[in-house]
Amino acid sequence: MMLSKSNNRVRRLKLDPSLIIVILLLAIVIVCGFFLNERFGTMRNFMNVLEQSSGLGFASIGQAMVVIVGGIDLSIGAIITASTVFMAAVVDVHPGLMIPMIFGTLLFGVAIGFCNGYLTLKTGVHPLIVTLGTASILNGSVLIYTLQPTGGVPYWFEEFAYGRIWNVPISGAVMIVCFALVWLFLHYYQTGRAFYAVGGSPEAAHLCGIQSNRVILLAYSASGFFAALAGIYFVSRTGVGDPRIGDPITLSSITPVILGGLILGGGKGNIFGVLLGVIFISLLSNLLNYMNISTFIQWVIQGVIIIIAVSVYVHKGKNL
Amino acid sequence: MIRLDGISKIFPGVKSLDNVSFEARAGEVHALLGENGAGKSTLIKVISGAYIPDDGTIYFNGKKSKWTSPKGAKDAGIHIIYQELVLFHELSVAENIFIGEAPLTWFGTIDYKAMYERAEEILDRLGHHIDVQALVKSLGVADQQMVEIAKALVGETKLLVLDEPTAVISGREAEILFERIKLLRDEGVCIIYISHRLEEIFSIADRVTVLKDGQLIDTRGIEELDRDQLVGMMVGRQLKDVFPAKKIPSRQVTPVLAIRNLCAPPKVKDVSFNLYAGEILGIAGLVGAGRSELAHALFGSIPRSSGTVTLDSEIFNTPSPRESIDRGLGFLTEDRKGEGLMMLLDISANISAPVLSEFTTVTGLDRAREVQVAKDQIHRFRIAVPSPGSGVSTLSGGNQQKVLFGRWTKACRRVLILDEPTRGIDVGAKVEIYEIIRQLANDGLGILMISSELTEIVGICTRVLVMREGFITGEVEGSQIIEEVIMKYATTESDSVTTGIGDVLIK
Numbered sequence: 001m002m003l004s005k006s007n008n009r010v011r012r013l014k015l016d017p018s019l020i021i022v023i024l025l026l027a028i029v030i031v032c033g034f035f036l037n038e039r040f041g042t043m044r045n046f047m048n049v050l051e052q053s054s055g056l057g058f059a060s061i062g063q064a065m066v067v068i069v070g071g072i073d074l075s076i077g078a079i080i081t082a083s084t085v086f087m088a089a090v091v092d093v094h095p096g097l098m099i100p101m102i103f104g105t106l107l108f109g110v111a112i113g114f115c116n117g118y119l120t121l122k123t124g125v126h127p128l129i130v131t132l133g134t135a136s137i138l139n140g141s142v143l144i145y146t147l148q149p150t151g152g153v154p155y156w157f158e159e160f161a162y163g164r165i166w167n168v169p170i171s172g173a174v175m176i177v178c179f180a181l182v183w184l185f186l187h188y189y190q191t192g193r194a195f196y197a198v199g200g201s202p203e204a205a206h207l208c209g210i211q212s213n214r215v216i217l218l219a220y221s222a223s224g225f226f227a228a229l230a231g232i233y234f235v236s237r238t239g240v241g242d243p244r245i246g247d248p249i250t251l252s253s254i255t256p257v258i259l260g261g262l263i264l265g266g267g268k269g270n271i272f273g274v275l276l277g278v279i280f281i282s283l284l285s286n287l288l289n290y291m292n293i294s295t296f297i298q299w300v301i302q303g304v305i306i307i308i309a310v311s312v313y314v315h316k317g318k319n320l
Numbered sequence: 321m322i323r324l325d326g327i328s329k330i331f332p333g334v335k336s337l338d339n340v341s342f343e344a345r346a347g348e349v350h351a352l353l354g355e356n357g358a359g360k361s362t363l364i365k366v367i368s369g370a371y372i373p374d375d376g377t378i379y380f381n382g383k384k385s386k387w388t389s390p391k392g393a394k395d396a397g398i399h400i401i402y403q404e405l406v407l408f409h410e411l412s413v414a415e416n417i418f419i420g421e422a423p424l425t426w427f428g429t430i431d432y433k434a435m436y437e438r439a440e441e442i443l444d445r446l447g448h449h450i451d452v453q454a455l456v457k458s459l460g461v462a463d464q465q466m467v468e469i470a471k472a473l474v475g476e477t478k479l480l481v482l483d484e485p486t487a488v489i490s491g492r493e494a495e496i497l498f499e500r501i502k503l504l505r506d507e508g509v510c511i512i513y514i515s516h517r518l519e520e521i522f523s524i525a526d527r528v529t530v531l532k533d534g535q536l537i538d539t540r541g542i543e544e545l546d547r548d549q550l551v552g553m554m555v556g557r558q559l560k561d562v563f564p565a566k567k568i569p570s571r572q573v574t575p576v577l578a579i580r581n582l583c584a585p586p587k588v589k590d591v592s593f594n595l596y597a598g599e600i601l602g603i604a605g606l607v608g609a610g611r612s613e614l615a616h617a618l619f620g621s622i623p624r625s626s627g628t629v630t631l632d633s634e635i636f637n638t639p640s641p642r643e644s645i646d647r648g649l650g651f652l653t654e655d656r657k658g659e660g661l662m663m664l665l666d667i668s669a670n671i672s673a674p675v676l677s678e679f680t681t682v683t684g685l686d687r688a689r690e691v692q693v694a695k696d697q698i699h700r701f702r703i704a705v706p707s708p709g710s711g712v713s714t715l716s717g718g719n720q721q722k723v724l725f726g727r728w729t730k731a732c733r734r735v736l737i738l739d740e741p742t743r744g745i746d747v748g749a750k751v752e753i754y755e756i757i758r759q760l761a762n763d764g765l766g767i768l769m770i771s772s773e774l775t776e777i778v779g780i781c782t783r784v785l786v787m788r789e790g791f792i793t794g795e796v797e798g799s800q801i802i803e804e805v806i807m808k809y810a811t812t813e814s815d816s817v818t819t820g821i822g823d824v825l826i827k
Contacts, residue, residue, distance in 0.1 A: 204673075
């Protein structure tokens, strides 16, 4: 007992049981990578992976926040798509608006996210359906506007996706900073604590005077914000607004959330695990690419890993 | 008919049944009596095959029983009627009676004609007449209970177990139920009747078995016993040792909480009363009388339609839980795991939840102080936990309840509402909680305590309001606080009681 008292915080960081599996997965892929491919284990490759994982990383932060409050956001991909088209189309015509449009796009994402939260609260419809509806509206509208990648941004804006400072990719650094800020928010702020309370025990949270409506609105707005940030990253990376770029990201944003040990019912999990999940997914696909394994086989492998990982969680959960 | 021999059942941390032996005969009503947590439910689950005992044997009809599942027990002729009825509300009475065993026609479809006829036969046998084609949701709870009993008569039921059947019905309906039960007893069915209401035991039971803390106290014929002996057997000690001495506060001029004509449809109707600092005001009544709803309406967690609530001479009429907490109210709900604790968070987070803003500094939450406060409360209420960072889900009921007391004594400054504060916890923890409640009142909180356990209302409250059908029907004080008087106010004859309760069950 004395021991657990003095080492309380240290122990929690070390042995947070929800992180064990993702750390294990990460260790496996890194060790395998070193043996299977000589180019995998270089600092240069790790930095490249960090750079490429940012889009998925931003999307997963938002998804994780919504999942913690007990919801799910299936409009993330659509918000990403709409953000890229919105930004690229406007900046193409008015190149001078590049900087204001960064904020404009983020605001756009927040607005859509806010709508998701508001509709969920007002209608009482499950967020799965609400966000699916929003996604359909957004995707449809974008495709009415353009079927082809469109617009363009100034050349210097590529720096966000490809730029390096002391050989560290800017986008990857921004992603890690975002994760760190959200982690601080969730663990050291009143509203962050409320995220877990509302997600895990909505009735009890209500009777403790926690204003769950605000928390839910905030979670969806944040999800919209990070989706828009992912959109900005993709614009920077591709230089255009692509009406199909976000499609696969909705579902792939859920994968790191699950691997990172969050539960879909809400109320539990460490956002740090989600970051590790993002890095794991990116490293895995990087390694499999080096080994010339086709994308389709990669999907199969990912599916198998998700199911195995989650069943281990469920099994462990029973024992805890 | 059935004989249990040395049954033990151990759960992590608790010996729920400890070497219990008893037998019930064909053609008798055998009452199983004990406080909450005495092991009655566990015993029933052992009989029903839902639990496998860790030790001991069950003999049924002279043979060693072999069933290991509820299905096996049912096939052997054992039928259990739980307090929460297991009926399909959108199906008819006959369909419910024959659920899974409907008579079939040549083509394998349900033979409705035969089913209705046989359903009527069964209800005739019970001497109870209801329309077999009516939907179950249209019936009152008492009739729904009869449908449950009728289900037992489809097969050859030798042993019928009734788990607190009168908790949800009115006094007159209970008498009808007793007549039906006696009819079955006279046919030779063995009936085990579970209750903690003493009055009815004397009008229905032939023999009584008392359990306490998982142990068998005794089995006696009802004619050998009187009320006080039975209470002594159940509680295991004198009442004065269980409850702390009452202390009636000097009556102040202004109440801490004054409620006038409060309505919160559909369950709370025109409620008015005062609560003074330092008193423990009990709210008694049957399940479904609107007591919990009154508490929620006071706290602002369900909407009020009219009436005024005054706290410290300040009116607040459109409250929310947030506002109530800020003004000094606390509410410990009856649903400990759903509405009370946050099961995924640790103890310190559970304690600080209502007043988290007090722990907020410019740099975020002051975790160190949060943990310190949790440690203080753990020490104060003697909560048996390894550390403030442990989860709450693995704690015993008593310790969970103490965590909630830790929470609300930190948050609450004026009025603490307690809804069934000792439900489902063992006797030792109950005694501690009574002392805590007494202490809080002495410290000047106004305590509003809802309870279905009359012994505890009588034992601890300095004044009692009785609710029935959403109204306050009586107020008793001092030497008037005895079970008989409270029950009279709670159950004055009226059949509409059941429809109100039906709403709850259907929901």
